[in-house]
Each structure stands twice: as C-alpha cells, then as structure tokens.
Amino acid sequence: MKSLCLALFGAALLTQVQATVVTKTISYRQGDTELRGYLAYDDSLTGDKKAPGVLVFPEWWGVSDFVKGRTEALAKLGYVAFAADMYGDGQTTTDPKKAKELAGAVAGKPSMGERAQAAYDQLIKTGLVDESKMAAIGFCFGGACSQILAYSGVPLKGMVSFHGALVPASVEAAKKNQAKFLILQGALDPLVPEAARTAFLKSMDDGKFDYQFLSYSGAIHAFMNPDADKARANGLEGVGYNPEVAARAWAQMQLFFKEIFNPSSQGT
C-alpha cells in the first residue's frame, strides 16, 4: 500500500513537473483590426534565457485546435511559438465557404503582409525570444503567409511551408529575403498542382534562394492535420491526413531548425 502511494505521488509529481507549457491568448493589432494570437513556451526548457522564436501561420480555418496543438508542440521542443491571427478577433471556422471568404479577404492583399508583420512584432515584443533566431512555419494558406513574411525581409533564419500555397518570389522579394526555405509538399496534392510548383521553383532558382523542396509520396493537401479527413467527409476535396508523412515532415522541420539555429553544429 505504501509503495503504491509513493508510486502515485511520484507519478503526480512527474506530471506536475512536465506540465510546464505556458500558453496565453495575446491581443494585438494590425491597423484598426484587433487580433488574437496564441503564445506557447515551456519555461522549464527556456528558463531565463531567450529562446528561438517560431511564428505559426494557420490554415484557412484560423487558429484552430490543430494549430494550437502544433504551437504547443513547438514549445515542448524548446521554442517560443506564436500562432498568428490572420483574420481578426481570433476568428476560426470549420466551414470551407467561410474559410474561403476569410482567407480571400486577406490573400494577396496588403493586410496579409501587415498581419504577418504584426505577428512577428508581437512575438519579439514578448521579450522571450532571441531575435537572431527567428523562424516562421505555416500550413496551407499559412504556408503562403510565411513566404510573404520572408519576402518582406524580416530577419528570419528559416521558413517552413507545410503543404503550403506556393507564392513565386519576385525579384524584389529575392533581394530582401533572408530566410532559408524548407518546402514540404504532398506529391499528389491537387490543390498545389505541377504548374504552381514549377513556377515557384523557377522563382526560387532565379532568385538564388537557399531552399530544400521535399515531395512526399502518396500525400495530398493538408497532410499534417488529423481534422483533414473530417473536412473531406464533409465534402472538401483534395485534403487528407497522412500520419506517416506528418511525422516525417515534423522531424524534417526539427532537423532544419537544428541547422538554422545552430550552424556550427552541422556535421558530416
């Protein structure tokens, strides 16, 4: 009985020690728009030191539970992560029509770059991050957002696009960009067709970007998100969760972060 109590106490203590991911909804602004982002970090890993900061740009659904989960996962890896609100008031939706409307109001407009910048500024403002070690990741529409942020010239070390919409870089963007790019695509993604990839990669080559373009067999759009299957069941075509590819892509991001945040540790 005593050893059982000790075991239970030990397990409870361990759980307490492990439950150190701090999460906060942060209100900030872009122009007249109130934004609500989601911050996560693990202070048992970061301690008093400034940690690398990672921006998380969401799919067109907004800062969903999936996005929050990934933000927390980044915190557990030792990063200070901030999921950006691209819509205002932290709006989210599971309705593809509404998502299309929300994303469409931003995509390709000045507010896209401005809200991405606002997220970057907000993450710096927390005072928790090492400004020389910043990165941006994005899923789907969020992939495009992270590309746009990189093209604006903010001092990102890296940009990771998970089954992202691909935005070809202009000559101007190529000059300003400071980030290394990691582009992770499903080989069979019907929402990012061959022509889009070719145009994107041409702009990457012409602009002399440092990129790694990885195509995963069998994967379609939204391969990172377990909720993609639900969306497909509800009629949204071309999306589907792929757990093996999701695990590979997440491991790929970690390898990339190891390189961009610790260049001296890159071994052969």
Added chain:
Amino acid sequence: MKSLCLALFGAALLTQVQATVVTKTISYRQGDTELRGYLAYDDSLTGDKKAPGVLVFPEWWGVSDFVKGRTEALAKLGYVAFAADMYGDGQTTTDPKKAKELAGAVAGKPSMGERAQAAYDQLIKTGLVDESKMAAIGFCFGGACSQILAYSGVPLKGMVSFHGALVPASVEAAKKNQAKFLILQGALDPLVPEAARTAFLKSMDDGKFDYQFLSYSGAIHAFMNPDADKARANGLEGVGYNPEVAARAWAQMQLFFKEIFNPSSQGT
C-alpha cells in the same frame, strides 16, 4: 614535464581507442568476374551484435577514395558498410572517357543487377549484419545501381540515391520493391534533367512507391564529392562539390536510417 607526458600518453590512448574502424578489401565473384569490394565497420560500436548493413554503390569512377571515405563514415555511424565493385578487379579511374566506358559496359545490362546482387550477398555473407535491417546508398551511377537492386526485390528497408541517375520503375519492379526511397537531387543538375525526373517520379507515383524526393537549391551533379571540382577543372561539365548540400544530404540519410531501422522510434 610529467604532466606533459601524461597528457601525451592520454592522447595516444584516446587515439588508440578511437581507431576502431575495421576496413577490409573483400574478393568475391559475379559469374566469371572477380570483384573487389571494400568493407568497413566499427567493432567498438557493433560489438558482438549484428548491425544494420549498408551497401555503397560508387560513382562511375569506381570504388574511389571518396567512396571508401563514405563507407568508413557509415561505419562510424554504427553500420556495417560495403562498397560494391561494379567493374571487376576493383578497377577505378579518374578519366571520364574510361569511366564512361566502364559504366557503359554495365549500365542497363544484366551484369548491373547481378553485381549489385553479388554485393548484397557478400555483405550478408560477412555474418556481421542484421538481415532485417539492410539498406543501399549510391552516388550518381551508383544511385542507379541501388535503384536496380531495390527493383530486384531484395529485402532492403531503404534506398538512398545521392544525385543518382534516375531509373524509372517498371510495373514489375514496383511489385517486387520492398524499400523506402530517399532521392536527393541537385536542383540545377544538368545531368539529371527535368524530363528524367518527371518520368522517374511518374513511375514512383504509378507504382505506389514510398518515396521522399528532395531537391537542393544551387546544387549540380556530384555535389557530395570534393573531387568533383577537380573533375570539372579537367573538363567534365555539370559536376561540382557543394559542401553545405553534402552535409544536409548526409544528415538527411541519417534521419532516414533512423526511421527505417527503428520504426518504433519515429516521433511527432
């Protein structure tokens, strides 16, 4: 003086302990052809246990110092590595005309598959490898050799092609193949042009291969090999060493081996 002696002695001892990569030239046969391959393993890492076995298929120069170096590097990672002789008598050359002749005598012929098989059999025969954990890697022409071996249906867990010639898989090959594929290409490789990649990837998709296709910006052919620059200076076009990409590709292989040899450790 005494502390200097102790320091020197300690350094010598450390060197002795570290110098545990065993290398052997192994004679074996394919049909009437005498072959000479190069085996490497680190018995301080493998000990009494059977380790994963990795075949190394060389560039068209043969089992060169570069190939031997990579074979030894694999040994230091804990694998039992065997560089295959695809030409007979361990022939090597630095003359592109001779290399073209040697490779041409084998490429696409029955001897290509037979010599790849002979290397596989020889590695098994050492008794040092875990037969359920075998992989093949190849550089350039060697990339094609490792694809051919995978297509023959030997139980490889994985195949890594470093700037390899790409051999589209037939329907038969797709049925027999057991390996996961990691294809690492230089984005600007003129010796593996767009049409070749497209045809290869189509066969991969049609045959439902499990693959990851990674294109590295700025890299051309033979990006792994420091000697590529010498070859280019001597008139061979389209080749060039890229140390940053080489480091990334080697790290990529290690990540891939972690997945294929330890599937239960794949995390999110």
